Amino acid sequence: MALGVRLLLLLALWTLAVPARSLREAGDGGWRRPGPGAPAAVAEEERCTVERRADLSYAEFVQRYAFSRPVILQGLTDNSRFRDLCSRQRLLALFGDSVVRLSTANTYSYQKVDLPFQEYVEQMLHPQDPFSMGNDTLYFFGDNNFTEWASLFRHYSPPPFSLLGAGSGVPFHWHGPGFSEVIYGRKRWFLYPPAKTPEFHPNKTTLAWLRDTYPALALSARPLECTIHAGEVLYFPDRWWHATLNLDTSVFISTFLS
Secondary structure, three states: OOOOEEEEEEEOOOOOOOOOOOOOOOOOOOOOOOOOOOOOOOOOOOOOOOOEEOOOOHHHHHHHOOOOOOEEEOOOOOOHHHHHHOOHHHHHHHHOOOEEEEEEOOOOOOOEEEEEHHHHHHHHOOOOOOOOEHHHOEEEOOOOOOHHHHHHHOOOOOOOOOOOOOOOOOOOEOOOOEEEEEEEOEEEEEEEOOOOOOOOOOOEOHHHHHHHOHHHOOHHHOOEEEEEEOOOEEEEOOOOEEEEEEOOOOEEEEEEEO
């Protein structure tokens, strides 16, 4: 794997919505476990203002997207083996006793909680309260030592694009460029270019922003947005503001380029 590339396995803490269309048990890896008390908090929007490309060459990627705008990449990798290993049953069997570190879902506090992965999955993956604050919301986002997860990561094939010389459901933030691939579930993205700082409170969740701020935005002030499905990869350029909203209990993996 190229120098400057970091892989993080990210399991969203909450299920935010019941899917608009039914999913087979085999199709969601066992992560979606419907039952009483799991209301639909957010419906999936059909609106997508991020371009999807299934036939993108490296030259065109660099010329049109790498330094200027996001793009959704389709069909670039075959991660079916990795997807199988990321089912709920298999991850619990392989890593249930592993201690993971949870982080707060906001942009400025640094609260950390350590607990076994099985406890996180079985006790903390629940629908999020729309009125909860970011500093009260903990999830498995990557501030971990993933050495013991190496046997899993070696089965992941990152997108075949890389960058040289260029400078995650969380509220708006920015960092260097990267890719984010959904393995299970659906993940909605909201993105602004570096020069356009979004209107948001750093301690409010993306769900609260979507409920309270988004409806009042003029069309010209709205972000680029789209829902990413299993097998799709979103590329975001350097320093682009982005916020994410997990519409289901989601397994996704990000490749950060530096």
